[in-house]
Amino acid sequence: MSETVIPESRTYRHLKCKTETTISGQPFEVMSNPLSDMASTWCSQCEGQFPLSEYEWADTNEKVLDYYARYSANASELQRFLCSRKCMLILAAFGFVLGAIGGWFLFRGDAMWLKVGMPIVCGGFGAFGGLAIYISALCGPITRKVCGVEDTRTLT
Numbered sequence: 001m002s003e004t005v006i007p008e009s010r011t012y013r014h015l016k017c018k019t020e021t022t023i024s025g026q027p028f029e030v031m032s033n034p035l036s037d038m039a040s041t042w043c044s045q046c047e048g049q050f051p052l053s054e055y056e057w058a059d060t061n062e063k064v065l066d067y068y069a070r071y072s073a074n075a076s077e078l079q080r081f082l083c084s085r086k087c088m089l090i091l092a093a094f095g096f097v098l099g100a101i102g103g104w105f106l107f108r109g110d111a112m113w114l115k116v117g118m119p120i121v122c123g124g125f126g127a128f129g130g131l132a133i134y135i136s137a138l139c140g141p142i143t144r145k146v147c148g149v150e151d152t153r154t155l156t
């Protein structure tokens with residue numbers, strides 16, 4: 001197997017209290033992504049969320065925001081926007097509206113409860129579809145292109 005090993009977790013340090021906190025799982029995926037618009041993260045010592053500007057990676061002593069800047073330097077404004085949470089919400093909302101309209105058309109001749117209920121159900125599927133498009137067609141490929149890796153957790 002020549003595949004890159006993807007780290008499970010990474011430790012960051014809160015500059016104010018010098019305490020190290022380890023992040024793993026999905027939050028780590030988000031935090032490792034230089035294009036994520038994650039704004040704050042948890043400090044286990046201060047027991048609170050603080051802006052990312054107050055943290056550095058424990059292994060490299062690089063400020064998290066410097067790391068973001070270094071890896072996202074090639075990203076255009078459009079690419080940044082397409083990977084942002086705002087864009088994700090817009091796509092989900094758009095999917096919901098499309099799904100709801102579709103549901104209304106499909107069931108408009110049916111009983112009242114179907115007429116009311118199905119657009120909501122179809123809207124839910126639409127929102128889900130919007131999220132799937134965001135992840136598979138926008139965020140994933142753009143991040144891979146900008147950062148040059150399959151998984152941003154391998155970045156250091």
Ligand SMILES: [Zn+2]
Pocket residue numbers: 014016017018019043044045046047
């Ligand atoms: Zn702290």
